[in-house]
Amino acid sequence: MKTKLQLLLLAAALLVSRAQAAVRVYGEASSTGPEISVKVYADIADTAIVSHTFKLFYNQADLQLIEATHNLDVWYLHNGSATVPYAEPNAGQPGEILFAGARMDGRNPRSGVTGNRVLLASARFARSNPNTPTFDLSLGQGGHFANFVDINANTLEVVPDAVKFMSVKANPADEDLDGLGDRWEDKFFGGTKGVFYSDDKDGDGVNNAGEQAAGTDPTDENSLLRLRITEGRGRVVIEWPSAEDRLYTIEGAKRLSDFGLLKEGIRATPPMNVIEFDRNDLPETFFFRVGVEAPPLQ
Ligand SMILES: [Ca+2]
Ligand SMILES: [Ca+2]
Numbered sequence: 001m002k003t004k005l006q007l008l009l010l011a012a013a014l015l016v017s018r019a020q021a022a023v024r025v026y027g028e029a030s031s032t033g034p035e036i037s038v039k040v041y042a043d044i045a046d047t048a049i050v051s052h053t054f055k056l057f058y059n060q061a062d063l064q065l066i067e068a069t070h071n072l073d074v075w076y077l078h079n080g081s082a083t084v085p086y087a088e089p090n091a092g093q094p095g096e097i098l099f100a101g102a103r104m105d106g107r108n109p110r111s112g113v114t115g116n117r118v119l120l121a122s123a124r125f126a127r128s129n130p131n132t133p134t135f136d137l138s139l140g141q142g143g144h145f146a147n148f149v150d151i152n153a154n155t156l157e158v159v160p161d162a163v164k165f166m167s168v169k170a171n172p173a174d175e176d177l178d179g180l181g182d183r184w185e186d187k188f189f190g191g192t193k194g195v196f197y198s199d200d201k202d203g204d205g206v207n208n209a210g211e212q213a214a215g216t217d218p219t220d221e222n223s224l225l226r227l228r229i230t231e232g233r234g235r236v237v238i239e240w241p242s243a244e245d246r247l248y249t250i251e252g253a254k255r256l257s258d259f260g261l262l263k264e265g266i267r268a269t270p271p272m273n274v275i276e277f278d279r280n281d282l283p284e285t286f287f288f289r290v291g292v293e294a295p296p297l298q
């Protein structure tokens, strides 16, 4: 009779855990064109966790791993006097990275980690081809290994539905992860298919990524970011085509190998920006170049 009662109590305890704890793990991918970045987050509700372990899968034919990192701001060990290193991400198996993170702080052993959109870890990849990369997530380790443990020492992944792995989603502004905004691709090329960041369709020497950043037309060889420099009446006048929401930087050099900053944070005044220098302030031979800081992808 006593044994039966204990079993009933145990069943009740499991039910309580199931109702209370929920960890949802999901990834987000974005691209600069040549590089793909994946960030993996967790929504941790109704409990605080002290460890997580998961795997991120990628296609080796499409991507080469550059770097995998834990979010050490949140996941760290502290022995009471110093932060102690924890396991590095393990990329030993082809096409997968094992992340094992823990939060154990000797100054506050029962703190754990809770909250929405907690960054677990990140990875950066170099792309090997124009394919749209795909990723997957799963529990990190099997067997007797406890992956998601809360501050009450419950192993959450043994409770049905307590730990859920969602998909890795692409940046909604760049679903094909080529570094070009899908709306931008649609506007100039009628869709995202067959359009890639490194293409130079109009042959003006600026690739699509550069044209997008500069706000120029990737189908018009006369539309590109370049400087026009004129000199007269003791002044040097520099002009360039500009686009909304950009900031420009002008650099100068006596030799092409030696550029230095002249002006930064120059706001766009479309369709052209103009700045002037006193000729006497510049050496006889002088080079200029322009840099642009673009808004987020659209
Ligand atoms: Ca795109
Ligand atoms: Ca071009």
Ligand SMILES: [Ca+2]
Residues within 6 Å of the ligand: 202, 204, 206, 211, 216, 217, 218, 219, 220, 221, 222, 223, 224
């Ligand atoms: Ca162009």
